[in-house]
Amino acid sequence: MAQETSRSIGPVILLGPPGAGKGTQAKRIEQHYHIPQISTGDILRQNVKTGTKLGRAAKAVMERGQLVPDELVCPMVAERLRDVDCERGFILDGFPRTAAQAGWLDAFLENEFFDKSNGCNRLPIVIRLDVDYNELLRRLTGRRSCPTCGRTYNVHLQPPKVDELCDVDGTKLIVREDDREEVIRERLNEFDQQTRPVADYYQAKGRLMTVNGDLPMDQVTAQIFCIIDNQV
Ligand code: AMP
Numbered sequence: 001m002a003q004e005t006s007r008s009i010g011p012v013i014l015l016g017p018p019g020a021g022k023g024t025q026a027k028r029i030e031q032h033y034h035i036p037q038i039s040t041g042d043i044l045r046q047n048v049k050t051g052t053k054l055g056r057a058a059k060a061v062m063e064r065g066q067l068v069p070d071e072l073v074c075p076m077v078a079e080r081l082r083d084v085d086c087e088r089g090f091i092l093d094g095f096p097r098t099a100a101q102a103g104w105l106d107a108f109l110e111n112e113f114f115d116k117s118n119g120c121n122r123l124p125i126v127i128r129l130d131v132d133y134n135e136l137l138r139r140l141t142g143r144r145s146c147p148t149c150g151r152t153y154n155v156h157l158q159p160p161k162v163d164e165l166c167d168v169d170g171t172k173l174i175v176r177e178d179d180r181e182e183v184i185r186e187r188l189n190e191f192d193q194q195t196r197p198v199a200d201y202y203q204a205k206g207r208l209m210t211v212n213g214d215l216p217m218d219q220v221t222a223q224i225f226c227i228i229d230n231q232v
């Protein structure tokens with residue numbers, strides 16, 4: 001498939017519960033259309049790791065599997081979206097997580113993007129990945145990551161070559177703090193209560209597209225590319 005490097009793609013928003021495959025699909029969109037993936041979870045974890053003021057404020061909330069307050073997350077997203085690599089478009093993975101964040105994003109895009117004549121001035125393409133609840137639990141409890149190089153695996157879907165060891169550097173793989181089963185249930189509850197209104201928000205605006213996330217990964221990717229190509 002030909003890659004896209006010049007035309008404006010616009011914001012792509014991936015919605016779906018933890019474990020729906022947002023991160024994997026976002027990486028594929030990034031590689032194909034050459035627009036950056038912006039994962040609020042990754043940026044927050046990086047801040048926790050390096051002990052910034054934001055990271056210190058977010059750490060305990062994240063460990064409980066709850067949402068970091070909007071007044072911390074929205075300015076963090078704004079700062080990232082102002083970077084020059086976002087001009088042709090960007091992929092949001094993990095944001096917006098609440099209807100309030102969705103409203104904030106619309107206002108931000110209107111104020112900071114839509115008045116640019118040659119920049120990314122399109123409405124967001126909103127794609128929701130739907131996955132069965134039991135399949136989500138299975139995927140999430142199988143997640144492992146390498147504490148040395150950061151590479152991620154799934155013992156069910158993408159296992160390492162040697163059980164529990166990183167393929168790249170042989171380090172023992174770990175379970176992310178918020179992938180423990182009790183935290184997973186909390187994250188899925190949180191998703192139900194807070195994130196569904198985000199889908200409703202975009203549905204009401206006629207901007208919500210749904211893809212069956214239970215399908216094989218490549219089929220999910222093909223459907224997402226089709227949606228993006230048809231809306232550009
Ligand atoms: P994720 O990697 O997307 O599953 O996010 C991990 C954790 O980071 C979440 O459980 C939240 O605590 C926090 N987080 C990520 N994105 C957001 C967001 N948009 N709003 C609030 N908290 C977030």
